[in-house]
Structure formats: structure tokens, C-alpha cells
Amino acid sequence: MALMWHFAVVTMVTVYFSSCQCDNRVFPSETLINNVVANPATGRLYVGAVNRLYQLSSDLELESRTETGPQRDSKSCTPPITESCTEAKETNNYNKLLLIHPDKNQLVVCGSIFRGICSLRNLSRVEQRIYYSDSNGEKSYVASAEEVVSVVGVMSYFKTENKRLPVFLVGKGYGGHDSTKLISTRLLESVPENEWVEFDSIIEASSVQANSFIQRYQHDFRFAFNDSGFVYFLFSRTISLQDNKNYTFISRMCEDDHHYYSYTELQLNCSSETKNYNKVQAAFVGPAGKVLAQRYGTISASDKVLFATFTSDDDSSALCMTPFPVLDESLWISGGWKQDKFWVFSLQLLKVHLSAHPEMYERMSSEVTGGKVNKNLLLDSSLQHLYITSERKITKVPVQSCHLKKDCHSCVSMKDPYCGWCVLDGKCSTKNDCSRSDEDNTWLWSPNQQCVRIKAFDPPNLSSKKQEQVRITIPSLPRLQELDQLECVFGSFQTGAVVDSANQSLVACSLPNRESIPPTPEQQDFVSVPVKILVNNIEVTSGEYHFYNCAATIWKNPNTPCISCVTSQWKCQWIPQDHSCTDEDEKMNDNRIVKPQQRENCPQFGFPEPLLIPVGHEMPISFQGRNLENYEGGSFSIGTELMKNTEQEVTREEGSKFKFHGYQFAYDKQQEVNISFHIKDRVTERKIDSTLTVTLYNCSVGRGDCSLCKHAAAEYGCVWCKDTKTCVYKDICNLPELGHCPNPEITDIIPRFGPINGQISVTIKGSNMGIKKEDVRRITVAGVNCVHMEERYSVSTSVVCEIGPKRIPPHDIPLEQTESGPVEIEVEGDRRGTSKINFTYRDPKPKTVHPSKGPAAGGTEITIKGDALETATKDDVTVSVGDVACEILSFGETISCKTGRYNGQKVPSDLLTVKVKYGKNTTKEIYSAFQYLENPKISDFHPKASFCSGGRRIVVMGSRFDLIQLATLKVQPSSDDSSVNTSLGLSKHLSKNDTVLEFYSPKVNVCDDVQSLRTFIQLDNMEEELKGFNYHQDPTFDKLAKNTITENIVIIVTGRGFSKAITVDEVQATVGDAFCNINILQDDKLILEAPSTKPSARPREQDPANDKLYLRVMFGQAVWTVDSVQYASKDDIPLAIIIPAVILPMVLFIALSIYCYRRKSRQAEREYEKVKHQLESLEESVRDRCKKEFTDLMIEMEDHTSDLSEGRIPFLDYKTYTDRNFFLPSKENANDPMITGKIQIPEARRATVTQALNQFSNLLNSKTFLINFIHTLESRPDFNARSRGNFASLLTVALHGKLEYYTDIMRTLLLELMDEHVQNKNPKLMLRRSETVVERMLCNWMSICLYQFLRDTAGEPLYKLFKALKHQVEKGPVDARLKKAKYTLNDTGLLGDDVEYSVLVKPNVLLREINSQVNSVSCSLDRHQRRRCEWRPGSTGQILSDLDLTSQKEGRWKRLNTLAHYNVRDNATLVLSRVLHTQSFHQHQDSHDEKNALLEDDNTFHLVRPTDEIDEVKSKRGSMKDKAMTKAITEIYLTRLLSVKGTLQQFVDDFFRSVLCTSSAVPPAVKYFFDFLDEQAERHDNVDEETLHIWKTNSLPMRFWVNILRNPHFIFDVHATEVVDASLHVIGQTFMDACTKTEHKLSRESPSNKLLYAKEISTYKKMVDDYYRGIRQMVPVSDQDMNTHLAEVSRQHTDKLNTQVALHQLYQYASKYFDLIIQSLDEDPAAQNRQLTLRLQQVAAALENKVTDL
16 A cells, blocks of 8 residues: 655745844754754753764753763673673764653663663753663663664653553664664663563564564664654665665554554655655654645644655655645555645755645755754744754754845745735734734735735826826725825825725825926936835835826937827827927817827828839939928928938929939948938928838849849849949940840869769859759769759759769770769750869778777767768768767868767677768778777766856866766756756866866856856766765955065955865965965965065056055965055165174174184094094905905805705695694694694593584584584684684684585685675775684685695795705804804894804714614704704714813803814714703713803803993903904895895795796686685675785785795794794795785885895786786686585595594583573574574583583
């Protein structure tokens, strides 16, 4: 059942508020205003804003306020928020609901934080909170936590058995973290016996709050109210998840319905014939009133009406209304009702009069409303003021502004139902403010559009020479009382007036005397005198009274004075004797007087003969006279303007006939002209009426040849004169008339080229080509017959014919003779003419089209180039692109045309054929020449405002602008303006590229109503409105308060409206020709800094008489001259004072400077010699060091690849590989059950536990259970990142047997993670870290899928790189204490000092066992390598130790022993022993004294002492010079980094190529996962290529390869020392830099590690890009293929892993969070269907029933 609403369109009128309305009360809010309510009892306003709550008086004065936020909150945490909620952060509190509870003097306040919990506050002091609790659970969550979800409420009651409880009903949409109650009833006081507390939801009604209901619809509640025992909710919702279209409903239920059984809905349709307004936005309920009630006829004035505003899909809006009786009937009965029509309005703050014909009568300007107006519009208690709420401001304005109108017309034109014209008070006012308003016609209601008017004057007009009374009819004149004074005012003449006692609308006044009447204006025969009717000196009405002057009537036509007199609108008569026009006088009985409207009695001359007079020939003219009795015996003269101020005598013939001998006229401007003659009495020189008008014609004008001359009408008598070769009147030519005209002469042919197939029109220009179209007998063009097109024939000068195809010549005729030839024409009389110009047949060949692309909207100007295109004329040629016509703009050697709109469904279109059609038979095609692409799209623009003067730079952003050739910005009035298509301003684009357009805002010519201006951007054929772009009135500048610029060069410019449409960066100001610095821009103030020195005046401003300059301010390109300024003149100081005052101090200063300089120079010379000696010594030391390092560099750059062993690569087995990757084993977790594979389970319970773990495994294989399990764990704050990683690894092992299922779970969780990051506007952060379970699962998944790739492909180059790096590091000295080496890639681990060393040659090493087996020993024999195990020389038996009594001492420092210390030489024999227990040094000493000596000091070093500790004794002995000489310059040794890098470069490149190469086998998992990322990127709009690149980098290179590169022991059975590990980190960092899109700016201050591979980074980046591109182009890996591969991996390796242990460890997490998991499963319908809760409880019972280790 749907309720249909209709409406009629209304014309809108903009009414501006005058300056006096600046006194409106205003309250500014610090934050965005959400809700406003008023207390009817007190008039107070309560304002709910973001983080604020205000209490205002009725005059908007602040009485109380409190802050409601921000507070620590998280939507994922349940109130109260404690420290355990780690996601909690400072959150803004949006006010969702305000309700007045007057019975308890309380205010209900609900916010968005803490799941929408409400509070009760004191209505008198809102900062006093009466009740608040955040620990009552979900039943107390009232509002929504989502900012965009709307909430409405209404006060009501709830009846119980013994009391009536105050409640309020709430309607709200559904947010992701809200309660599921769409409509709920909430308590306002506690009920202990029912265990109810404040804000509890006390009614459960599944019909309006089931989960499926919420998911299917998207409710948007807008209004709630109660009436007559019912509660109503107005809302919109969608029909389904697939259909996003909104529909509006009104629901109703009984107030005392405890179960919502009476709940019913009705769909509301607000629509016109062409548009549906389907989404409700705001509503109001009020009484119908008398006028609306009369309109409906079936309702009373007190019946209520629902008014609601709606929007359509295109954001246009409408207001619809329906009476409550009709609404309730529709809610009760499923039937139709009588339709009615309503009306539409624009979405602004409008005033509407709901009369019989509803009409908008005023639109409030944004200056008054404060910007965008929201739905919180309230009337004050007196109903005389309106509270208007914008985003951050509340304004109190009167409902009417009657007093602003000063006359009746402007008052009633407002159509304001509050206003009317108070006739006797002479003001526009409300009815209550008008005295005697209860009397008839004293208060004229504005909507009636009537004022007191003068209907008629009697007499209607009067001669200015007469004086009498006039009676004035005024139908709507108020009834006057006895004391009222009535007066009439005629101009400055004021007189009393009298009302006719018999007719109250008739007023009698005396007219002014002759002296008081103004003179008659020139060119007029009357004067209008303003008339005013005054009552008690108040003007009641006004009009005009005409005083005529008969003597002035002859000004209209001096040639007919009598006729002009008697035919005037006044009663004038003509007196022939006096030759005068006077007022009609009935007393004058002279028969010679011509009375009014008797023009036939006037003395006059007329009826000339002949009527045609030729130029250049004197032809007599006869005419007649009438009523000439007064002129008997008189003589007359005749003349006209073309007779050059001469007059000729008129001859009287018999009777009343007259004649003059004619005049030889000269006139050549046109063929014919009418001339009028005047006739004068030669005695009195007075003109006598003359109606003599003849036609003067010239035969030669427009008749340039014989045929044209003969074509002239016979009555003209025109002949072709052979001797003068002109067309003249027949009596002028001295020769006889020619019988036939000369032969035709052809002067031009258009066109001169035609297509071979012909069928085009040829225009032949010339002369004597016939007199009529039938005269043309035959036409040939280049020997081909041409069909005469008679309808296009022009006499003599132009013949048009259609040519046929080129004739096919016989074989013996040359081809060129048939392609070209003259035009021949034959006309009547066998006269022929042949052209000297040839016509040529040729074949046009269009070849290219440019541009080749354009928008589907058309408008692209394309240029066609080719050969012989200028064939035929523009009218014979058509161009089309595909099937779309192309309008030809120019035609010549190239053809240009403008494409039309493409109507095809496929965009971009296929490459279309461009067709050029010549005539009817020739079509030329250019294949695949043009393509229609998608239209340009505008995404944004800034700035969004301009002054009316324009000139502000506007930047428009979007896409596909390169397709556009011309972009224009134009301003038009809004559609409700009469001149809708009139452009008020236009500007072309300044610059353009594919994504940006720049314009200057157009200057608006008419800027009276800035609210009605609309700005459009025209892109070729496409036009789009820039919605949100506003024009503002130009700023106004005050004169400067101070025009003189002194030492203080700051100028303050004041005015209004400066900052409305400009920023300080766009403002410029000049004084003369110099620019000023702009410091501050405010709306009423501009502070700038003038030039410090006086600038020059502009050339146009230079005035020798004064030195004034002009201050100009430029807002963009608009310039305003503010005022003139001048610089203050400085007093001149005498030169005699200046010279001594300057020169004497200068001489003293120079003398002192010379003395100081000479003294310092001697001291400097001594210091220079000393420093020079030190520098020479330092230079010598540096030179030696650099020479040595350079020599090392040359030697070490040799290829060391031959040193690598080609033996077996020590790959780890699969289990060890996964253990190290998943669980990162160390000494701390070496006994971890996942490493050992052992768990302590009593033998008696082993079978039970095994069975329970298998059941738990089955649970994990339920996707519903596992997803809930993971979500529950991740929602807990104590489930930290380490726990998540461990959980993910355990899950990987537990599900290793079903890797395809594991992959599906990972995909599901990844999709959720993507949606979360995309919605939070930070998609680039996804996968950056391993902070979630799914991110660690992805890392493990990559490790599993790439294991075989490591063994087959990437492992070998990685191992070679590791071995080469280890060899390079260990071939030189390595300091065992500092962990620094001579050869490394890490500058922080570089050994900076020179260390003397040598390498032992082939020492003999014997292995000896001591109480243990020695499996493998790896020791370097470098003499300076610290020993970590015990060595025994074979000859002496001496034990080699790091420290003993023989260790060298340097002050308090002790040096670790080396092989060189023991003097071990080449080919020496050494014995390496290994013992069970590691013993300290002193346990091997026999002497107790030696032990104590070693323990005295622990300051030891190996090769180099720390640089920050210098031996004190040595420092005391050495000089500063010695210390400077001995200090190492570490930077010198950075060349070693290059040496090591050069040696390892090949190995690094080989590893990178093995990993980033698509030419060899790419792991299917990589292709599969990258395709998955590509699909998801296309699914989300805000995921660009850079974000996709980051996702791929984070998932594979960063997550796996960098980890393997930095930790080679994860895949190989090797040990990396700290020095080797530091170098691997440098290579790993290089790999990371190569995978990022960010360009790293390098400088001299950049770290050496970054600079080391700076040159190679670009190459590596290209490798990464090519790798990603190559994978995208590979054949996709299907789900089936991927599952097959994963199943094979599971089959090969699952039995090697500790799956049961992993399940056991996973259950520990389930046990820890058991209750939360059970709760999550209970809330999931899918989990309930599968009884997952019961199954988990069974597993728990089996595992925990007995006291075991579980």
C-alpha cells in the first residue's frame, strides 16, 4: 500500500535582507552542531554539538555549558572503558539525541561514545548530570556509535498495573557496533521490582529488530512524533542489499502497546510526472490553518498536516504534505484516496505560503543563515522568531521583515502572509501593528497583491488653460471618520478634498490654476502631473493627471498642422483664419472652424499624379486641393528635403487642380524612396496641410546589366542605354531601345573542381544570363550536360545547375581534355556565353584525421588532410564519424569539422571510419581513423568561491582533459530566473593537461543576486555544473585613515568582505609601480607593508602638479584603487654640518684600523708558520695511508670466485627449516615442545588426549569455528603480537595436512584485513608488519611454498654469496672484542686502524680427544684471531690462552694473546683439543700468584683499543701535535667498503637475478597470490598501482626474501658471525630499497651503507618492476592447480611435523579464552546450526576432566 504525493512547480524569488538585520541574535558554537531542542515552558534552547552541550536563553545568551568529549573509547570495546582496552583512544562525542523531560525538569542527552549511552541532566543547569551509568550492559545502549547513523526519539509513557512510567521511544539505523534494536522503548526512571534501571529497553519485539531485518535494509530515521495516542516514525530504507534505491515509510503504533503488535507501515511517495523524490530528509507536524482547510474541503483548520522534505537520486528536493485524517485512513484501510497536487522547492532555507496556490515567497541569504542550514529549525514561544541552525551557528531572526518595505507595491510584492500595507499609517506591518486594522480596506494583506488604486478621473484629462474640479474614483479607499482630513496634491499644489456622501469611493478635488501647471515638454502635447491622495498627511494612493496643450499638437507632423490638431486624443479645433489649434469652444459658431475629428474639413492638398518619379528626369506632378476658401487668390510654393532647400511655384489649373513642373532629383542609395512634399502660402509662409507623397526610383541601382534592366517592372520605364551601358529612364537615353540583350558573360564558377562522379551543384556567376528562369536553355560544364536548378536561379547574375559524371573519352582523345573544360550557357534568343575559367573533374583523396580520439560527448574539432580535398563546395560536402554526423566548420585544402555526440553503448568505441561525401555519388572513407573515448571526469576543484569581479585562479582536477580542445568557465542565472540561458560571464582555460584545468573565474556582469548564480564548465560539447562554487559581492574599500607614509611603513586598509573569496597568498597590492608585502588578510582589514623608498608613479598617473601615488589592491586579476598616498618629505640638513660629522669619525676609524691590522699581521705570520709545519706533517701521514689503501683496493678487486668450494650445499631438512622459520629457536626456547616434539602426558590418559586432540583438529577444520576462534583471540588486548605470531605458526603446523584449507582461511582473513585498511583510508599499511594472525600465516605460507624453489634455484646463489662474504671478512683482521673487521660492507663494523698481520702457511693441525668426541672443528689460523678453544703446541707443550701472565700490558689495558704473541711460525705443529667442560683461564694455572695477577684488572682489548679511552700516562707525555699525528682518520678506510663490494658484486647480482627473474620457473604460489592481490585492487576504488606494488613487496620480498637473506641459517646448516651478519644486513637493506617506490634523496650526509649501492639501486628497482610485470603477464594459476600443488606439499612433509604437539599448544589458547569463544559461537547462527559450542565443550571435558598437564 503506497500513499502518493504530488506537487506543482513553483517559481522562486530571492529576497535580500537589508543591513538592519545585522542586529539578529547569533550564538556561535565551537564545534559542529548536531541537535537543538527548545523547552516550550521556559523558551530555553539546548544545543547538542560535537563534544559540547549548551544551554541558551530565548535570546541566545549562553546560560550554561559542559564538555561531553573527547573521551577514551573504542567501538570494539564494551563500556566501561578500562586500561585493558588497548585500542581505546581519544574519541569525539557526537550528540545523537536531545529530549525534554519536563515532568522531572530533566534533559535526555545521548552521544556516540560508549555504544550510545545516555545521561539525564538538569534542565536548569546542563552541566549538572543527574544520572549516568556505563556499566548496565547492552540493554542500556540507546543511540548509535556511528557518526552517520541518525537517531530520533519522542517522549511517551508506559503503563504497568499500578503506575504510569515515563519513557521515550527511539528509532535509529544500524551501525556496525550498535545494538540490534531499530525501535525501542527506554525507561526514564528505575523500577526495582522489575530490576529495571534508567534507559533499559523494556520491550522485546522481533518484528522490528531481528538480525536479518537489519542486514537486509539500511534504515535512516528522520522524524518521530506522537499524536492522539499513537507514535509515528518517519524513515527511509533500501529494499535489499542489491538494490540501493531508497524508499520512504511512515510507521505507526499505539503508545500503550507493550509488544508493538499494532506496528504498521505505509510507503510514502513524493513524486511528479517526471521525477520521484524517494528519500525523506526532514519533517514537521502542524495545524492546517484556515486556507489549507478550505483547499482540502474535508478537513478543519485544527486538523494536523504532515509536511516533509524529500530528495531524489540527483539531489534535487521537494516538499510534500498530507493531512492526518487522510494519512490515518490510509494506515487503517488498504485502499486509495483522492490525490492532490503539491509543489517543489530548491534545497535552501525558503519561506513558503501554504495558500490555495502554495508559493515560495522568500529565500534567506547565506549571510543571514550562516551557511548550510540543517534540519533544526525552531520557532520561539511567541511564534514571532525563528531559530536557524547552521553547521556552527544559531541565528534568531524574525519570521517577517515587513518594516523593510516602504511603499505598498513592494510590501504586497513580498507575498508574505505575515505582512500587509497599513493604508492609514502608510507602512508595511503585521495586522496587529496597524491602527484601525479591523476596518475595511485599512490593512491590505500582502498575498492578495492589491493596493489602494485610482481607478478613474472625471474628466480624464483637462486643458492646461482651464481650471475646474475633478472627481477621482478610488474603489478600495478606507471609510473615513469625521476627524480624518482628506487632501489632494497635484504636483506642488495642495488642496482639500471631499468624499461623496452617496459614494464613499468618489473623491472631489479642485485642479491647480494655470500658473501651477508645469510647461508642456518638447515633442509632447501634454504634461503629466503626479497626483497624491492624503489622509491625515499620510499618502493613501497616487497617480498621474494629464494636462494637454492643443497648440503643441502640430509638433507631431508639421506638414499637416490642421489634421494633427483635430485628430489628437484631446478635444482640439483648428482655426484656419489664425492658422492655430485651440481648445474646443462650443460657443464659436464660425463654419470655417474645423472641429475635433473632422480631418476631411481641413484645408489640404492631396492626390498627386503620377505616383512614380524617375531620378534624373524632370517630370510634372499634378495634384488637387480642398477647403481652400480662405486662400482664394493666393499663391503657393512646394518643396521637399531632396530639393536641396529650394521651393518651386505651384501653378493653379482649372477648378481645384494644381501642378508644378517637376524637379530633376538625384538619389542613388536605393532603388526606391518615398518623398513627401510640403506646401506653403507664399504670403504668410505658413504650411498648409499636404498629403502629397510620391515614390522616387532609380533604374540603375541594382540593375547592372541589360537583362536586369529589362527585368524591371514596365511602369518604371527603364531601358538599357547602349552608349552609356547603363539602365536609365527611357526619356534619358538618346538611342532607341535594344531588342535583345548582349550575349551572356561568365565571370566566375563556384566550385572550380568537382568529383569524377559529379552530382554536385555548380554556381555560374555573370551577367545577361536571362530575364527569367525559363530563358536558360542549355548548360554544359567541361563538356558534360548540367541540369538547371530553376529554384536557385537569380535574374541575369547567377545560374545553378547539377553536373553529371565525367564523360568517358574515346581512345583517341587525351584524358586531360575530358577532365577539364569551360562552362557554356545558352539563353533565349540563341545567345551563348563561354567562361574563360575551366572546370576540372578530379578525385579527392582524404588520408589522415587529427586528432584521432575524442570524448563521447562530441565537440572535438577534427582536421582532415589529403589530396584534392577542395573539390565541390562546403554545401555539397558532408562528413560523418561512424554513423555520427560531423558539422563542417571550414572547407578548403583541409576540412575541419566538429564531431557529434556518440550514442553507441560501447565506450571506448571501436576505431571508426571517417566518411567524406561529395555530392550524391562520391564517398571517400578513412578507415580506423577516429575513436570515441570516455568523457572527461571532474573530481574536484578549488578554490570554491570568487568575487563578482572574477579574476581568481580556479584549478579543476579530474581525468581525460587531454581529449578536450576548448574548456570554458561560464556563469548563468539559476533556472528560476527568466533569462536562464543568458551567460553572465565567460572565461577560457589558461592552461590544460590531462588531469588539471586552470581558469580565471569569469567576471559577472549582473551580480545583484549572487545566490541565484550557477557556475558551469563547458568541455567542448560537455557541460557540467561546478556545484558548491559560490560568487560573493565585491569587497568594498574605505578611504585610508592616513594617506601619508612615514617611517612606519605599515598601511591598514579597511572595508568589508575581503576574505570571503580570496586568501592572503592571492592578494597583491601596489603603491605606484612597486609591490607591497601583504601581512594579514581579514574580512574587514588588510594589513600590508609599503615600499620603504618612494616608488615611481605609473605612466598614466604622473602629475607634475603633485607627488601623489595610488594604492591599488589586486584580488587575483581584479583591481581596486583604494586611495591616493604620499611619502612624507624629510627635512634637509645643511651640507656644512653633514661633511664634518661624517668625515672626522671616518678618519679616526681608518687610523685605528691600520694600527690594529699591522699588529695582528705580525702575530698571524708566526701562527701561520706553526700551522704550516703541522699541516705538512699531517699531509705526509695522510698521503702514506691513502697510498696503502689504494694499493689494497687494486689487489682486492681481483676475482675471488675461484676460492669458493664447489662442495655440497648444506641445506636443512624440511622440519628444521620450518622450525627455524616458524618458531625462531634460540637458547631460551630450545626446550620448546614444538622443537623437541615432546609433551608430558600420563600414559593412562594418552589415548583420551589423542582422541580429544583429533576432535579438536576436526573443529579447526570447521571454517566457521576457526574464523570465530581467531576473531575472538584478536579482540583481546592481552593477545599481543608475539602470541599472534606463535598462534599462527601453531595453526600452520596443525593444518599442514590440509594446506588448501589453510589457504582458504588465509584468503578470508586477508579480505577482511584489506577491507579494514581500505575503509580506514590507509591501504598502504597493509602487510607492513606481522601484527595480526593472518599476516604471520601469510609469512609461513610463503615459507612452505618457496622451500623447493630455494633448494632448486635460489639456494645456490644465496649460499655462494654467504660463503664469499664470510671468506672476505675472515681473510683480514677481526677484532674479537669490538666485533669489527678490516673487510666488511658495514661502515659501523669497519676496523679503522692499521693492524700489522700475516697469515700462517700450512700449519700442521692434530685433533686430540679429551673425554669427548670431536665431530667438527672450524678455526681460523690467522695469527691475530682470538682462540675460543684450547691449543697445545706439539713441541713445547705450551697451552695457548687468551690471557696469561705473559699477556702484554699498556698502562691499565691488557692485550689478548695471539699466535704472533706465542711466536707460532709457518709449518708449525698444533694440537686442538676439546674438553667436556669449558674452564676459565685461572683454573689452568698452577700458581696462585699468577691467578691474582690476572684478576687485578679487566680492561682488555684485542687489536685496537676503544677510541674514546686514551692511556693517561701517554696522554700526559705526548703533546697535542703528537696526538693529532697518531689519531686515525676513519673515513680514509671507507675505501675498503668499495673493495669488498666490488669483490662481492657478482654474487649479489646473481642472487638478485635468481629471485627476481621470470624467465626461469616462478613458484606457482607467487603467481597465485599476486593475481589475488590484483583482483582485490580492482575491487577497491582507492587502491592505485603504488599501493598494489606495496602489497606485493610486503607479502613476498619484505616478508620472506629479506628474512632469508639476513638469516641464512634458516635454510643452511651454517653459523654467521656478528661481523658477517652486519654485512648481510647491508645487502638486505639494499634489497628492501630496491623493492620500494620511494625515491631516496642521497647527499654527502647520507649513511655510507646507502651510498655504497646507490648506483645499482636503479637497476635493482627495474628488476623488481620487470619481475612484477612479468608475473602479471604469466598464465594464471587456477585454484585447482594451486590446490593440487598444496596437496602434494602436504603429502610429502606433514608426517615430519609435530602436528599433535601443535594441536595441544593451540588448545592452550582455547582454554585461556574459553568463555569468550563460547559466547562468540552462541551469537553466530551458523555455529549454532553446526553445534560447534557443544563440540568444543566435549573437547574441553575430555582434555580437562582429570588433573593432568593439560
